[in-house]
Amino acid sequence: MSAIYIDTMEDFHRVRETTEPVYITSKTRGKILVPCANTILVRTDLVLENLYNPNNVSPDKMGVLLESIVDNGFCFPVVVIWDDEQQRFVVIDGAHRRRIVGPEWLDCEYVPLVVLPHDMSKRLIATWQFNKARGVHQVDLDAELIRRLIEQGVGEEEIAAKLGVDLDTVHRYKQVTGVAELFKNAPYSMAWEMTEVSDP
Amino acid sequence: MRLVQSYAAKKTVLEAARDRIAFVFDHYESIIVSVSGGKDSTVLAHLALVEAHRRGRRIGIYFLDEEVVYQSTIDQVEYLMTLYPENTIPLWLQLEFHLTNATSSTEGQLIAWEAGKHKLWMRPKRKGSIQHPPWDREKQTVRDKNKGFGFYDVIENFERCYTGTAFLVGLRAVESPNRWRAMVKNPIGVGERRIYWGTQKGANVALYPLYDWNYFDIWRYLYEERVKYSRIYDLMFKKGYPITEMRVSSFIHERSFKSIVDLPEFEPKTYERLLKRIKGIALAQETGKAAKLFRVSKLPKNFRSWIAYRDFLLKTHPDPERRPIFEKRFARHLQNEYVARQQCRQLILNDYENNLPVDNKPDPRDELIRYYDEVL
Numbered sequence: 001m002s003a004i005y006i007d008t009m010e011d012f013h014r015v016r017e018t019t020e021p022v023y024i025t026s027k028t029r030g031k032i033l034v035p036c037a038n039t040i041l042v043r044t045d046l047v048l049e050n051l052y053n054p055n056n057v058s059p060d061k062m063g064v065l066l067e068s069i070v071d072n073g074f075c076f077p078v079v080v081i082w083d084d085e086q087q088r089f090v091v092i093d094g095a096h097r098r099r100i101v102g103p104e105w106l107d108c109e110y111v112p113l114v115v116l117p118h119d120m121s122k123r124l125i126a127t128w129q130f131n132k133a134r135g136v137h138q139v140d141l142d143a144e145l146i147r148r149l150i151e152q153g154v155g156e157e158e159i160a161a162k163l164g165v166d167l168d169t170v171h172r173y174k175q176v177t178g179v180a181e182l183f184k185n186a187p188y189s190m191a192w193e194m195t196e197v198s199d200p
Numbered sequence: 201m202r203l204v205q206s207y208a209a210k211k212t213v214l215e216a217a218r219d220r221i222a223f224v225f226d227h228y229e230s231i232i233v234s235v236s237g238g239k240d241s242t243v244l245a246h247l248a249l250v251e252a253h254r255r256g257r258r259i260g261i262y263f264l265d266e267e268v269v270y271q272s273t274i275d276q277v278e279y280l281m282t283l284y285p286e287n288t289i290p291l292w293l294q295l296e297f298h299l300t301n302a303t304s305s306t307e308g309q310l311i312a313w314e315a316g317k318h319k320l321w322m323r324p325k326r327k328g329s330i331q332h333p334p335w336d337r338e339k340q341t342v343r344d345k346n347k348g349f350g351f352y353d354v355i356e357n358f359e360r361c362y363t364g365t366a367f368l369v370g371l372r373a374v375e376s377p378n379r380w381r382a383m384v385k386n387p388i389g390v391g392e393r394r395i396y397w398g399t400q401k402g403a404n405v406a407l408y409p410l411y412d413w414n415y416f417d418i419w420r421y422l423y424e425e426r427v428k429y430s431r432i433y434d435l436m437f438k439k440g441y442p443i444t445e446m447r448v449s450s451f452i453h454e455r456s457f458k459s460i461v462d463l464p465e466f467e468p469k470t471y472e473r474l475l476k477r478i479k480g481i482a483l484a485q486e487t488g489k490a491a492k493l494f495r496v497s498k499l500p501k502n503f504r505s506w507i508a509y510r511d512f513l514l515k516t517h518p519d520p521e522r523r524p525i526f527e528k529r530f531a532r533h534l535q536n537e538y539v540a541r542q543q544c545r546q547l548i549l550n551d552y553e554n555n556l557p558v559d560n561k562p563d564p565r566d567e568l569i570r571y572y573d574e575v576l
Contacts, residue, residue, distance in 0.1 A: 139435045139465045169440065178434045179443065183419035191216030192412050194384055194396035195206040 006042040009087055035114040039077045042113045044101050047089045064164030065100055077112040081123055092123050093130035146173040213413045220409040221251050227390050228366040232260035235280055237273030238448045239418050239429050240370035244410055245280045246427050248368055252287040262291040264354055266450050267312040267322050271470050276430040292329040298348040310478055322473050335361050347553055363403035371408045415444055435466045496545035506540035513547040522552045538563035
């Protein structure tokens with residue numbers, strides 16, 4: 001199957017008419033649409049960010065996203081709807097992946113999209129669902145992952161750069177023996193007690 | 201005469217603490233160490249247990265189990281209770297009592313170990329724990345009938361079951377300067393000596409043998425003696441918490457709801473249990489970090505003033521029984537933005553118990569504005 005490139009909105013309307021929706025079947029919830037099976041490559045300037053995305057990604061995490069795309073490829077298409085009024089695609093999930101193909105980062109001519117047929121309220125809900133339905137990393141598993149990278153011979157600087165954390169964090173995660181060991185050479189303080197003295 | 205801190209003894213805090221604990225063993229038949237699962241009480245319990253072991257004595261290790269705590273806290277207390285079993289009288293209290301839940305506005309209070317809810321409890325009760333009040337129910341006291349039988353009520357009623365007992369507590373002066381200053385004013389006589397590191401509590405005494413320790417002394421001891429400590433400290437360290445700010449507290453009190461924010465990363469299983477246990481926890485986890493809701497430091501965009509926001513919160517308060525409590529309290533307060541912001545905080549935290557009292561004074565900003573008006 002060859003990739004579908006979209007350069008103009010006419011391209012998109014033509015493609016939309018000929019696209020067959022793809023489904024998988026769930027034993028518990030029935031037919032489930034698989035929009036990512038119909039991913040298209042769209043000219044970046046046809047895709048707008050939404051204005052309501054509450055998800056905030058810090059600059060260091062943008063760096064991790066960039067490294068991830070360079071290392072692993074673009075694995076997750078940006079999710080959009082087609083906005084007839086603006087005659088543009090509007091992002092509902094993947095605002096940062098959209099930004100990363102922009103001129104200040106990767107500067108790509110095309111960006112992979114999946115297009116959903118959602119109205120405004122469904123869009124807002126979808127944005128929330130995409131952002132919230134994500135796990136957080138358990139701290140000790142993060143530590144384990146970093147420890148294994150070090151065992152594999154990956155340098156601390158490289159780990160810091162690839163994971164988007166500072167060296168201090170790598171050192172903290174590397175430290176497996178715990179907080180108490182940091183104090184092994186700390187001398188004990190001198191004891192004091194309350195004593196009554198007469199005023200001079 | 202005045203009181204000063206004297207370093208004349210020229211001992212380390214460890215030597216001094218061992219002396220103090222030996223002194224307690226010399227003067228008290230009955231000794232009970234209060235533990236929380238935190239690092240300070242861990243050190244204290246260890247020092248006391250080592251001394252008990254040396255003398256072939258038995259001491260109580262006392263833990264008031266709030267049910268809604270880190271699993272690591274439970275593991276830690278279990279460790280302390282079984283370190284020297286032949287020298288330990290386990291006093292693990294798992295009784296029904298009321299806790300304030302700051303994270304839900306409809307479920308104002310959580311009842312720890314609530315009867316009939318055993319399927320929802322964070323974990324089953326421990327074998328051999330104290331599950332029924334050991335005191336006379338007729339003589340049971342309650343500080344505040346409106347709040348119900350609370351945390352401090354359990355402590356007070358439990359302590360009254362004893363006489364002439366030394367309760368050892370891991371309080372440190374640098375951590376709690378106010379409590380320390382209050383205590384120093386009331387020294388107690390033990391044998392020939394006047395003791396400044398303790399207070400009389402009814403028929404018993406509370407003693408603080410680690411009062412002069414610093415946090416690094418605690419860590420040094422834990423390292424040197426190879427004493428286990430709650431793994432939450434290591435996780436907090438990995439998360440980049442400053443070492444001096446690490447606390448192992450309960451989740452649902454007004455002052456500690458922040459610890460829920462990191463709970464999914466520290467103990468996902470505990471977090472899942474907690475979600476089922478208390479309504480509102482999920483909200484606190486998502487917004488605890490956002491200054492807007494729980495710290496109440498930023499006025500929401502759609503309100504012009506804290507007073508307007510307060511009136512809105514009061515009008516829409518979901519609990520009709522609690523609303524008058526707030527209305528009555530606020531009626532006594534000054535009308536200004538400074539006070540109104542704090543009132544908003546009380547409303548959002550559902551702090552009808554007034555745990556975080558409102559600093560009722562003229563808005564400091566008004567004074568500043570007046571000052572500049574005059575100067576300019």
